[in-house]
Amino acid sequence: MQLKDIMNKTYSAWMDTSAPCTDVALSSRVRLARNLGNNPFPNHASPAVLAGVANQVENAVRQTPELSGLKVIHLSEVSAQDRQVLVEKHLISPQHAKNAENRLVILAADESVSVMVNEEDHIRIQTLLPGFQLNDAYKLADKTDDYFESRLDFAFDENIGYITACPTNVGTGLRVSIMVHLPALVITGQVKAVLSAVSKLGIAVRGIYGEGSEALGNMFQLSNQITLGHSEQELIENLASVTMQVIEQERSSRGKLIAEMREQLEDRVQRAYGLLNHARLVTSQEALKLISDVKLGAELKLIPEVNGKTINELMVIIQPAYVQYLAGRALSPTERDAGRARLIREKIRTGREGNEK
Amino acid sequence: MQLKDIMNKTYSAWMDTSAPCTDVALSSRVRLARNLGNNPFPNHASPAVLAGVANQVENAVRQTPELSGLKVIHLSEVSAQDRQVLVEKHLISPQHAKNAENRLVILAADESVSVMVNEEDHIRIQTLLPGFQLNDAYKLADKTDDYFESRLDFAFDENIGYITACPTNVGTGLRVSIMVHLPALVITGQVKAVLSAVSKLGIAVRGIYGEGSEALGNMFQLSNQITLGHSEQELIENLASVTMQVIEQERSSRGKLIAEMREQLEDRVQRAYGLLNHARLVTSQEALKLISDVKLGAELKLIPEVNGKTINELMVIIQPAYVQYLAGRALSPTERDAGRARLIREKIRTGREGNEK
Numbered sequence A, B: 001m002q003l004k005d006i007m008n009k010t011y012s013a014w015m016d017t018s019a020p021c022t023d024v025a026l027s028s029r030v031r032l033a034r035n036l037g038n039n040p041f042p043n044h045a046s047p048a049v050l051a052g053v054a055n056q057v058e059n060a061v062r063q064t065p066e067l068s069g070l071k072v073i074h075l076s077e078v079s080a081q082d083r084q085v086l087v088e089k090h091l092i093s094p095q096h097a098k099n100a101e102n103r104l105v106i107l108a109a110d111e112s113v114s115v116m117v118n119e120e121d122h123i124r125i126q127t128l129l130p131g132f133q134l135n136d137a138y139k140l141a142d143k144t145d146d147y148f149e150s151r152l153d154f155a156f157d158e159n160i161g162y163i164t165a166c167p168t169n170v171g172t173g174l175r176v177s178i179m180v181h182l183p184a185l186v187i188t189g190q191v192k193a194v195l196s197a198v199s200k201l202g203i204a205v206r207g208i209y210g211e212g213s214e215a216l217g218n219m220f221q222l223s224n225q226i227t228l229g230h231s232e233q234e235l236i237e238n239l240a241s242v243t244m245q246v247i248e249q250e251r252s253s254r255g256k257l258i259a260e261m262r263e264q265l266e267d268r269v270q271r272a273y274g275l276l277n278h279a280r281l282v283t284s285q286e287a288l289k290l291i292s293d294v295k296l297g298a299e300l301k302l303i304p305e306v307n308g309k310t311i312n313e314l315m316v317i318i319q320p321a322y323v324q325y326l327a328g329r330a331l332s333p334t335e336r337d338a339g340r341a342r343l344i345r346e347k348i349r350t351g352r353e354g355n356e357k
Helices: A003-008 A047-063 A080-088 A094-098 A134-149 A183-187 A191-199 A232-278 A284-299 A308-317 A320-327 A333-356 B003-008 B047-063 B080-088 B094-098 B134-149 B183-187 B191-199 B232-278 B284-299 B308-317 B320-327 B333-356
Strands: A025-034 A071-074 A104-107 A113-117 A123-130 A174-181 A203-206 A219-224 B025-034 B071-074 B104-107 B113-117 B123-130 B174-181 B203-206 B219-224
Touching: A003 A071, A003 A080, A025 A134, A047 A071, A047 A104, A047 A113, A080 A094, A080 A320, A113 A134, A123 A134, A134 A174, A134 A232, A174 A232, A174 A284, A183 A191, A183 A232, A183 A284, A191 A203, A191 A219, A191 A232, A203 A232, A219 A232, A232 A284, A232 A333, A232 B232, A232 B333, A284 A308, A284 A333, A308 A320, A308 A333, A320 A333, A333 B232, B003 B071, B003 B080, B025 B134, B047 B071, B047 B104, B047 B113, B080 B094, B080 B320, B113 B134, B123 B134, B134 B174, B134 B232, B174 B232, B174 B284, B183 B191, B183 B232, B183 B284, B191 B203, B191 B219, B191 B232, B203 B232, B219 B232, B232 B284, B232 B333, B284 B308, B284 B333, B308 B320, B308 B333, B320 B333
Parallel strands: none
Antiparallel strands: A025 A123, A025 A174, A071 A104, A104 A113, A113 A123, A174 A219, A203 A219, B025 B123, B025 B174, B071 B104, B104 B113, B113 B123, B174 B219, B203 B219
């Protein structure tokens, strides 16, 4: 498996729409922050220390049969442009893409597991599964963590748990999050009230690209605020139960929209579908907005010929770096908008042809 | 031939795109105003006089073999709703639709000739041909006029010509007009300057529904301002030469747009095409705007699968009364927008299937 193979694939495991609650929940993500004892945190470490950490982790992967399916990638060997593709595929953080020297990412071929080495912590294990699967995402992360821990000496305190660079992660080192698509709550103007209630229950709400990012395309990331003082199971159960309520509220809003303004809704989603099928120049921001409408239409069977897998792929291929990656060269803004429009039309066409088979 | 047959047809002779200059000129129209001597003008005539005039004109049609192809319709026997359809098909004026009693319209099956009886004048002969055919439209009107004049005594003064209700029509009683589609001049912001120059050459500029109407869908009607003191041939030649210049300016603007911003143009016209193909609720105003873009796209071969005939039909079937006529009943505004959207999608589909044959 080459990095190129992962980058060329527009389909990732998290896009599978046979998972639970994919009508509202796009993907479930778990992150575990770990550090090697007796080493300063990456932000305070010398290049030599970083190189040493990277080396230790790489060796752990090579020496552990259960981790042998993972591909170790030295970010210093990946162009800045291609690192940006990894960000857009949600495999590394924007911060990790910036500092390439002595940084690794360790990837499963289906992108369900990605491990950042020397990001804010020495090791950040991330898992990403389709739909509402917080428990399974945690189990996968936990298992991966165990394999690493069998080879590496993690900084751990009996009283407070795992030691992390940022105090908010101390304890379990766990961040568990879920991406939800809430178009009906946005259309009916309820989203603010719902999300403000959610944030009072210890849940953080963010946009599609994490902290500080806007809720483009009506996509919201819900995640646990705190890690210290709670068990992993408590954190996951809390997020799961809040998310389930949000999912139910979105579903009920959709039902109401269909019952009370079906024609207006059909008009809206079909217009978006028409624009995606015909536009020749599309910005990523407009594309996300249109994709959100089409996704809603597909979920409500108002656009029967579009499947959820195609829509999930669209959300990734429209991103600026990915459009350029697939074009094989740097593009001017207008070329990018043109290339994006072409990719969208092709993807919808091949998705539709796939349906017809 | 029944009135119903004419109303049911969405295709009219003026929509033929094999005529000259249909890339810019939609249709050429000629109107001749005539009055019967010794009868007050319709606006000052008693019902008995109006009935007498209508009777004389109807008899003239029945007794003249060359006019036997025309259908005489008593507007009092046509519902207000259906009269509105005749307005939208450009067969009668809005004013003529209002006063139905003792009013006639006399129609050729292909809608190339329509004669209003007891509108502002006793007789208004109108001809409508596709594209840039001012001379042929005049010849057809002149011939029809001769047939009527062979049976009727028209008010005529050797010095000033035909006597008409409104002084601006005295003389030839001729109004000659041409409908032009000027999207490129509008997009490039040149239209104001061009049309202001035109109006200094004795040419009136109006919107698609005549006097006082807006230039919806970038359609402009150019017509002669005056009739007195010029021969028919002079009036026609003046309008023809000015129109030809406008057509050339529009063509040159289109060429420039294609050369300098092909992608933006293609994006614009394809988006309009996508919306027409997908929208579920469309107002007539939005429809005209979208049709204008699609028409431009079709002329520039940016939307090869749409033919000009389909576009011309669309311009008529989107009108409010016609949408209701085709639905067979009165519709609420939302039902009308939904019905219009459906008609548009069907017409585009059948037009495309016709192309593929």
